[in-house]
Amino acid sequence: MWRCWRAVPAVVGIGDNTLASGDMVLLDGVKGEIAIDPDASERAAFEAARLGYLKGRQAAQTHARRQAATRDGVAVKVMVNIADPGEVDAIAVGHVDGVGLMRTEFLFGDGLPDEEKQYAAYARVLDWAQGRPVTIRTVDAGGDKPVPGFTQEEANPFLGVRGIRLCLARPDVFMVQVRALLRAAPRGNLRVMLPMVSVPAEIDQSLAIFAEAAKSLEGEGIAHAMPPIGIMVEVPSVAVTPERFSRAAFFSIGSNDLTQYVLAASRDNWRLSQIARADDPSVLALIARVAAHGAANARDVSLCGDAASDPLLVPALLRAGLRSLSVASSSIGEVKAAISGCDLSGSG
Ligand code: PEP
Ligand code: MG
Numbered sequence: 001m002w003r004c005w006r007a008v009p010a011v012v013g014i015g016d017n018t019l020a021s022g023d024m025v026l027l028d029g030v031k032g033e034i035a036i037d038p039d040a041s042e043r044a045a046f047e048a049a050r051l052g053y054l055k056g057r058q059a060a061q062t063h064a065r066r067q068a069a070t071r072d073g074v075a076v077k078v079m080v081n082i083a084d085p086g087e088v089d090a091i092a093v094g095h096v097d098g099v100g101l102m103r104t105e106f107l108f109g110d111g112l113p114d115e116e117k118q119y120a121a122y123a124r125v126l127d128w129a130q131g132r133p134v135t136i137r138t139v140d141a142g143g144d145k146p147v148p149g150f151t152q153e154e155a156n157p158f159l160g161v162r163g164i165r166l167c168l169a170r171p172d173v174f175m176v177q178v179r180a181l182l183r184a185a186p187r188g189n190l191r192v193m194l195p196m197v198s199v200p201a202e203i204d205q206s207l208a209i210f211a212e213a214a215k216s217l218e219g220e221g222i223a224h225a226m227p228p229i230g231i232m233v234e235v236p237s238v239a240v241t242p243e244r245f246s247r248a249a250f251f252s253i254g255s256n257d258l259t260q261y262v263l264a265a266s267r268d269n270w271r272l273s274q275i276a277r278a279d280d281p282s283v284l285a286l287i288a289r290v291a292a293h294g295a296a297n298a299r300d301v302s303l304c305g306d307a308a309s310d311p312l313l314v315p316a317l318l319r320a321g322l323r324s325l326s327v328a329s330s331s332i333g334e335v336k337a338a339i340s341g342c343d344l345s346g347s348g
Pocket of ligand 1: 103234253254255258304305306
């Protein structure tokens with residue numbers, strides 16, 4: 001069973017023959033449980049839990065409006081994750097410290113998007129953010145996010161030509177996105193993030209492509225700006241030796257992929273959900289390592305994987321040294337409430 005924090009109650013991994021057509025089912029997305037053909041007392045307990053949950057969510061809405069801080073006064077940034085730019089219309093911009101992750105794969109759903117389509121999507125989010133940082137990730141195709149016409153058939157796509165590897169293999173496609181990002185940069189406080197970086201040379205090669213794009217925009221007389229370019233920390237090689245990735249302007253920990261690669265447990269296999277946990281001590285140790293490296297080297301470190309949206313994991317993430325989390329929009333209030341309940345005074 002698995003809990004889901006995307007505002008849609010969901011339980012996965014119940015097995016193939018658990019339900020028959022017509023069964024009445026109560027679904028508890030918080031506990032990750034279902035009750036089949038519940039009796040009166042189960043229904044009453046479910047209703048009480050539902051009302052308690054709604055009360056908690058209401059209290060969380062009060063927290064959503066406040067700047068996040070722990071009980072002992074440590075400020076924590078709470079940013080939001082988005083995919084489709086239209087999502088921002090439902091998010092109160094004053095409730096977040098910016099966009100910590102804008103996934104761009106959705107733009108690639110109907111074939112490869114042109115520069116104008118991408119520019120319009122990025123500009124819309126930058127305009128919405130009113131000067132707050134907006135971290136846009138270059139396309140992370142492959143693995144669990146195949147893009148027809150772009151990704152290749154591979155025996156093991158999670159360890160294959162995905163993320164920045166694919167962009168560097170297809171500079172023709174990457175260049176279109178880079179140009180759109182550089183053109184959007186003057187509209188606000190843009191930061192660009194490279195996914196699935198595993199060796200420093202990938203940053204060098206990417207920076208060269210950004211410089212080339214800037215040069216050609218300059219030559220064409222098109223307005224543009226160079227944003228800070230950081231990386232996702234999703235591959236253990238980065239988390240173990242972050243100092244080798246000094247050309248990254250900032251780090252954002254992708255705990256979904258980092259967890260699956262550290263524990264060798266596929267993120268989309270529910271049978272492994274008890275192993276693939278972001279709060280495994282091995283993953284938390286790597287998070288702490290990156291956070292300490294960032295603090296010592298003036299590099300902003302955030303975490304934008306699903307772990308940040310889980311109020312139960314927030315204390316462990318803060319104790320690991322993180323002071324910036326990027327969460328699903330449905331979790332902003334609950335995460336801020338969880339932060340306010342933490343006391344870090346005894347944990348360094
Ligand atoms: C992650 O891996 O934690 C992440 C945020 O990226 P995605 O889930 O899009 O792979
Ligand atoms: Mg990832």
